[in-house]
Amino acid sequence: MENNGAEVVELRYYCTIKVHRLMCLELKKFIDRISEIVPAIESSRPRCTSGIKALCTLKIAMDKAKLLIQHCSESSKLYLAITTERIVYRCEKIRKTLEVSLSQIQTMVPLLLAGKISGIAHDLKRAKFPLEPSEEEAGKVILGLLRQAIPVSNSVNDLELEAVQLAALTLKLTSPSAVLIEKRSIKRLHDKATDEDPKKKILKWFFYLLRKYGKTIGRYQDDDSHMQCDETRANDFGTPEPPQEFKCPISMQVMHDPMIIASGKTFERFWIEQWFNEGNQTCPITHMELDNLLMTPNSILKELISVWSSQQGITIPDPYLEPNISSIFSLDSSFSSSIASFPSSVNNLNIQISAVSMRSSETDDVSEFLDDFSERRLSSRHGQKNAVSEKLNHSTESYGNMLASLSRLAAHSWASQCKTVRDVNKTLQENKHACHTSISNSCVEPLIKFLKDAHELNDVKEQKNGAEVLLAILRNNSEMLLFDKDGIYVLASYIETEITGEVLGIIEVLSSHPEYKSMIVASGVLPSILKVLDTKTRDFHSIAMKILCNLSCNCDIGYHIVYLDCIPKLIQLLGDPDLARFCIEIIKNLCSIEEVRFAVAETSSCISDISQILETGTKEEQEHAAGILLFVCREHPDFCQLIMSDTIILSLVHLSLNGNSRGQKIASELLHLLENVKVDPPECSISETDLSQLDISSSSSSQYEDKKPSYRAFRFFGKILSLYSKPSS
Missing domain, CATH: 3.30.40.10 (Zinc/RING finger domain, C3HC4 (zinc finger))
Structure with a gap:
């Protein structure tokens, strides 16, 4: 039972951490690394009492970390800002617990696993949870205003207005939608708090300030600065990730x-x-x-x-x-x-x-x-490569000689360069396993320069040869080659040329490695990739979608994709049988972003296509489809009405029983969420003076007033749940 309970705690909204982003990302980085080795730790079965205790302590600390990140993703920005010190304390306490637990477990497992644990424990010891000065200052301003106990009034107070404006600018409460989302977050916290909880009064006061000054602070639109700020913070965050x-x-x-x-x-x-x-x-x-x-x-x-x-x-x-x-x-x-x-x-x-x-x-x-x-x-002049076995000695040595010749391309005439690249390309085409050994990075820069020269000479054939060689090396090499950002800029500039297919292939390989994702986006390649989807070459469409799929896993890059107005195109392509599997995964990856959830909910064809995938897709596609619906339904109860149909509910029940482990969990959670949906919109539980004017659905209810809930679906839902809740024999 303990283990099952732990699995329920998930990082649902980690990609939209509202406040204390740097601390949460640092914490999440360690949770991800530890999660990868937990199965191996469990398999080693430490039988002593101290080993079992250390493993249990480790899991509890991981769950606490996930809950903390979830709290910083779902809570009110204003409330998070005034509880900065407590968040820092909780992060440090979790860090220390993780470090001690891993150090204890490290002495009880086999060597290879002990090595991995040692690396994580070492990084935990050095880990810092940096405060964002602007957020810390916003918290102090709000607390200072709170301590002044200014009487409630309908008239504008200069001290209040100045403090609220400063906090709003820092916390990105500068648009009507941002203010509306903050109100919803405050309401959720308020509903959960008990009457004796002093937090409840503070939340009422927050809502009073937003109701009073919301229209004033919501006039500013700074989405661009928000995106740039996120980029800067991500780039400046923590210790740089080594290659x-x-x-x-x-x-x-x-x-x-x-x-x-x-x-x-x-x-x-x-x-x-x-x-x-x-x-x-x-x-x-x-x-x-x-x-x-x-x-x-x-x-x-x-x-x-x-x-x-x-x-x-x-x-x-x-x-x-x-x-x-x-x-x-x-x-x-x-x-x-x-x-x-x-x-x-x-x-x-x-x-x-x-x-x-x-x-x-x-x-x-x-x-x-x-x-x-x-x-x-060693086959190259750098002396880095051995033969993997006697059988591959000859081919590896020959290939090493070819690579050495590539590294010296610039020293030869153009005709000689072309012949060398053609020979290498021919060898790679004939022997796909020729470059399975680890090779030097010395051939990357010469090949990039070769592509530039061929482009300037309008030599399409040699551009294609050079790109094919680079792509073959990337796909078959046992270790990732080092690319600098200049090389990626050059590749990005060739997407809309005669070697589009090869360049897309290279970028696809690079996009699967975390260290290159930000460089790819910085090269300005995203608009070109989106243009590829408008061409008639179907083969290019799949590669472009794979690139977007790889990039969308990064939460900061996700914002770039959204702001390029990519969502309508993705929703449109959901109906394409060849591309739907990519679209559904990309939308799922981006669903942690507010605009994406609203776009899905507000597009009837999108819900219909998701319903179709949920019914006929593969288990992985069904998992993504159910995940999107879960994101949407958590956004607001009104959105739950959109999926209350016989087909969707039946598909969810089927997925909860027959899907993969992740899909079953998502479907079950969504079914339980729908079980509590009422036919009539719920009344606001915050009455009285300060919260009487809360209107969390004013911006969206008009869009759905013509959509009447399906009473047949509700009756059907009740029957399905009764069947679903019966224990299997």
């Missing part, structure tokens, strides 16, 4: 001493040594048997990490000097009985001795071997 290539695949921390093993993969020296010391002779990532256990320093990558860390003002710690990490491997062997399995319990007995001997004796062996090894095994 994925800089992280050790075991600990997911930036590497202090990167080492290449025989599979061609790079790891932090500390973690790969511990892996080998446990008796493993396979690669932790590919699980392939290794020809040898020799390690070669990845000097090029180490230099890149050094430059990046210097630019960011960050010091990369040495894991050997981290006592909490090293202590994991000095545990008594008897403790291994508290976990499900270690790769080799016998080797655990001597792990410290092995580590010392390897550190002291390995250096000479590697230095003697390095010259010969680099000539025979």
